[in-house]
Amino acid sequence: MRTAKLRALRRAAAPRPAVSRAATALTALTALAVAMVGLAAPAHAADPVLRDLATAKGRYYGTAVTTSKLTGTYGAITAAQFNSVTPGNEMKWGSVEPTRGSFNWDGADRLVNFAEANGQKVRGHTLVWHSQMPNWLANGTFSDAELRTIMNEHVTTETTRYKGRIDHWDVVNEPLNEDGTMRASTFYTQLGESYIADAFRSARAADPAAKLYINDYNTDGTGAKSNGMYSLVQRLKAQGVPIDGVGFQGHLILGQLPSTLQANLQRFADLGVDVAITELDIRMTLPATTAQLAQQKDEFKAVTTACLAVTRCKGVTAWGFTDSDSWIPDVFPGQGAATPYDESFQPKPAYYGIAEALGWTGDSGGGGGGGTPTGCAVTYAVPSQWNNGFTAAVTLRNTGSSPVSGWTVRWTWPSGQSVTSAWNATVTQSGTQVAAVNAAHNAAIPAGGSVDFGFNGGWSGANTAPTAFTLNGAACTTS
Template identity: 35%
Template sequence: MKETSTRLRPRQDTSSPYLNTAAKAKGKLWFGSATDTTTAETSDVSYMTIFNNSNIFGQTTPANTMKWEFTEPTQNNFTLSAGNETIALAKASGKLVRCHNLVWSSELPSWVTGGNWTNATLLAAMENHITTLIQGYGSSCYSWDVVNEALNSDGSFTSNVFLTNIGEAYVPLAYKYATAAVTATGADIKLFYNDYSIEALSTKNTAAVNLVKTIKSYGANIDGVGFESHFSTSYYPTTTQQEQAMASVAAEGVNIHVTELDVACSSVPCSTADLATQATAYYDTISACMGTTACTGMTVWDFDDKYSWIQPSSNGGEGNPDLYYSNYTRHPAYTAVYEAIEGQSCSVC
C-alpha cells in the first residue's frame, strides 16, 4: 500500500488505541515486543518513544543478548551486561521481561559446538550455564525459555551438540537444573519451552505436548509453552486451528504465551491485498489467545519493519512483517490486533 499524505499518521505514533492497556483490561498479563540492544534501535529516538510507552507494550524479550554466545563466550567467563541492558530498558518503563534463552542449537560459542565432550562434562557445563544465568538475572526475569526449538517438524529432536553427547534427556535435564536454580533464588520465575510450527494441531504439536509430559516425569517444573507464531501472508493458521493447538498444550496444566509474532508480506512494499491478509493473520492469532484462558501474554518479535529480522534481501523478497512501518506509522494490522483484543470484528481484514 502506498502511503499518501492524507493517510499518514504522525511520526512516533503513540496515540490510542493502546494494545497493552487493552490486553490487561481483558485479563492478560501483557501485550509486548521483543527488542535487540545489539542493533541501532535502542539509540533511535523514534523507536524508543514507542517502545517506552507502557500503554502500548508492557513486556519485552531480549532478542539475542541472553543467548549462550553472548552470556558465556568462553567457558566460565560469564558476561551478563548485555542482557542487563534490556532489563534496564524494561524497568525504566515498567515492563516485565521474558528471558530468552538458556539452551538452543544456534548462537552457541565455538567452545560449546567444538568441544571434546562426554555426557558428564557437557551436562556439567549445561547445568553451570543454566544455574549461573537464572541466579545472575534473578527476579528481573518473569520467565525463562529454558530450551528453545528442540523439535523438527516430524517430531524428532533437532540435531545439536547436546543431543549428540547427552541424548534426548538433555531437554528434561535442562528443566531439572532450571528448577533447582529457581528454587535457590527464592523467586517466582516461570519456566517455558519455546518453539515454532506448533500453532496448529500437527505431529510437532503432539511432540511438544509429549515433551511437557517427559519434563514433568523427571520431577522438573515447566510452567508453559511459547508459541513463536512466525507467519506470512502465504501461510498462517486460523483462529480455530490455533485455539485447538493451544487447548492440546493447556490440557497438560501449563500456560501459553504467544512469543514471537510477526507476519511477513510476500513482497515489499506490501500490496493492499497483502496488508489485509496480514491483518487477518494477526487478528486470528490474537483472537486465539484472547479466547484461551491458558494463553496469558502476547509478544510481537519487534514492532518496527526497519529493525525486523525478516528483511527482503535475506528472505526471498518477504518483509514488512511488523505492526509499524519503518517510518513509525502503523500497519492496518495494529488496528486488527486491537479489535481482536476487544473481541470486535476486524475492520481492516
C-alpha cells in the same frame, strides 16, 4: 540471525495445515518513555495503547527488541506500547558467555533495566539452544559428564543473575525436528532427552519464581511437530520436571494461518501448562499491497483472538514491532513487511487488528485518532532563521464539515532539516519523515476551526519548505 532455524523455516515454508488508558495515565506513561529515551513516543493521541488493552484482558502484549536500539523513537514506542520485552540476541549463550567462564552481561543488563524502568515484564530468551552457541562450546570436545556440567552451570549462572527480574524463561529452545522427533543437537546427541529435564531443574533451583517454558517453531497448528511437542511435554510432566509453559513462536506466512491454532493451544493448556505466542510475525511477498496489509491485519487479529480464547494463554510477543528491525528480508529475499509498524515507525493495519482483538473500538483508518477528515489546509511559515537554525509556525485548519478529534500531521523534509524542540504538539522524526501529534489541550478541531503549533529546527545548505502535508492520512492543501 538464526542459521539452523532459518534453514528449517525455509523447508517449512510450504502451506501448513477497554479503551486505552485515560489521558492522564497515557501522559504519565509517555513521560516515562521520554525520561528513558529522550523522545516522546510517536503514538497518535487517540490511538490504542496495546499494553493497556492487553492488561485489561489479563494478558501481556510484548515485542522482541534489539537492545542497542532502545533509544529515540524505537525506544519510545517500545516503552509506550508493550508491557513485555524479549531480547532478540542479548541473552543467548554466545552473547553472554563468549569465553568459557567469562560472561558479558552488558546487553542483557540494559534490557532488564529498561524493562524495569518502564514497568514491563521480561521474557528471557534463551538458556539452552543448539544454535548461536559460542565457538568454544560448539566446536569443543567434552565428555558427557563435562557437557552436562557445563550446561547446568551456564543455566544456573544466568538464571541466578536475573533472579526475581525475569518473568518467563525460554529454558530450552527448538528441541524438535519437523517430524516431531528430537533434534540431533550437541546436547541431545551426547546426553539424550535428559538434557531438557536437567536444564529445567537447574533453572528452577536458581529462580523458583520464574515461569519456565519450552519453545519451538512450526508447532502453531496441529501436526507432526506439534504432536511431537505434545508428547515431549507429557513425558516431562510425568517425570516431575518443573515445566510451566510451552511457547509457540508463530513465524507465519500470509494466507497460511493454521486453522487449528486455538484448538492446539487449548490441548496443551489441558495438559496443565501455560501457553504463549512468543515470536509472532506474518511475512508477505513485497511490495506490500493494500489487500495484503488488510489480510495481515485480519491474521494478527486472529492470532491475538486465539490467545484470548484460551484461559492459560498468557500473552503474545511480536518478533520485532517495526519492519526496520525485522529479520525476514535478510533471510527470505523478496519477502518482508512482517510486523505491526512500518520502517518509519508508523502503525500499519496489523497494529489496529491487534488492538481490535484486545477490545479497542476506535477508528482504524489513516492512523490518526479522529478518523480521516474530509478537508484540511496547512499554512507553513518560517518567521525566523539564523545560521543553521530556524523557527517554524504551522497552522492546521479543518476545512471539512465534521470535527476532528485527535490529529497527526505528517510531512517529509525536502532538504535534510531536523526538529530540535516543539510546542503545542509532540513532534518526532525518523530520517526525513516527520510526525506532529496534538497536545492534550488542542486535540479537537471543530469544522472550520484551526490549531497552531510550532518548532525549532536545524538546517544546512538549504531550508526549503515542505510541499505536502497529511492530516490523519488525508492530503491537505498547503500554503
